Amino acid sequence: MSENTTPMPDFTRWPSFPFEGDMRVKKLAPPVEVEPPRSGEDGSDCVACGTPDEGYIWVSERWRVRAMDRPTGLPMVLILECRSHLDLGDLPNLLAAELGVMTVRLERAIRSLDGVARVHVNRWGDGSAHLHMWFLARPYGRLQLRGTFLSLWDDILPVVPESQWRESLALVAAWLADFGGKANAEPAHIEWESPGTFAVPDSVDPEPDGRRPTTLGDVEAAES
Numbered sequence: 187m188s189e190n191t192t193p194m195p196d197f198t199r200w201p202s203f204p205f206e207g208d209m210r211v212k213k214l215a216p217p218v219e220v221e222p223p224r225s226g227e228d229g230s231d232c233v234a235c236g237t238p239d240e241g242y243i244w245v246s247e248r249w250r251v252r253a254m255d256r257p258t259g260l261p262m263v264l265i266l267e268c269r270s271h272l273d274l275g276d277l278p279n280l281l282a283a284e285l286g287v288m289t290v291r292l293e294r295a296i297r298s299l300d301g302v303a304r305v306h307v308n309r310w311g312d313g314s315a316h317l318h319m320w321f322l323a324r325p326y327g328r329l330q331l332r333g334t335f336l337s338l339w340d341d342i343l344p345v346v347p348e349s350q351w352r353e354s355l356a357l358v359a360a361w362l363a364d365f366g367g368k369a370n371a372e373p374a375h376i377e378w379e380s381p382g383t384f385a386v387p388d389s390v391d392p393e394p395d396g397r398r399p400t401t402l403g404d405v406e407a408a409e410s
């Protein structure tokens with residue numbers, strides 16, 4: 187019956203750490219001998235491979251960019267995927283080189299949005315086997331959101347209005363399409379003209395059903 191006396195790490199005192207109050211470090215579970223397969227590990231049940239182009243905001247011959255199902259707390263969260271069922275370390279040289287170009291291009295596109303100060307690019311890969319790179323936009327002026335906790339803040343901040351989010355998706359998709367490929371995301375203008383079919387709540391957090399869209403935390407925690 188030993189108390190967990192692991193000291194709280196320094197980062198819990200950083201201004202960017204989202205939580206306060208009494209906390210303690212979780213007990214570390216023993217390591218497993220054989221790790222379970224990730225989602226889509228054998229290629230047959232891969233969500234990315236099974237999603238048609240219409241599920242993406244922009245597509246090209248070898249790359250696709252998708253958004254979350256619904257807006258979240260950050261102004262923009264996007265995922266870049268290669269079409270081929272490959273993980274990062276498996277990319278042939280052509281795709282590896284293109285990944286660099288696509289990463290820079292998408293970072294610029296998201297950073298061009300109003301109110302975006304910085305775009306953080308992340309690849310974890312513990313949830314799904316199919317390569318997926320996360321692009322998370324930090325809102326301008328929100329210095330408290332700087333750094334490694336940005337993905338946590340995405341689930342904490344009030345959800346951005348859906349109309350604004352759709353407008354941003356369309357802008358990013360159009361930016362990418364300027365270099366090739368096809369933009370699928372439409373601006374929200376048309377939907378604004380039919381009130382009653384498209385409710386934008388003033389206060390969107392929490393959602394009525396208490397469920398947020400699938401976000402980084404959900405995906406990365408799905409296998410744990």
Ligand SMILES: [Zn+2]
Nearest residue numbers: 232235271316
């Ligand atoms: Zn796949």
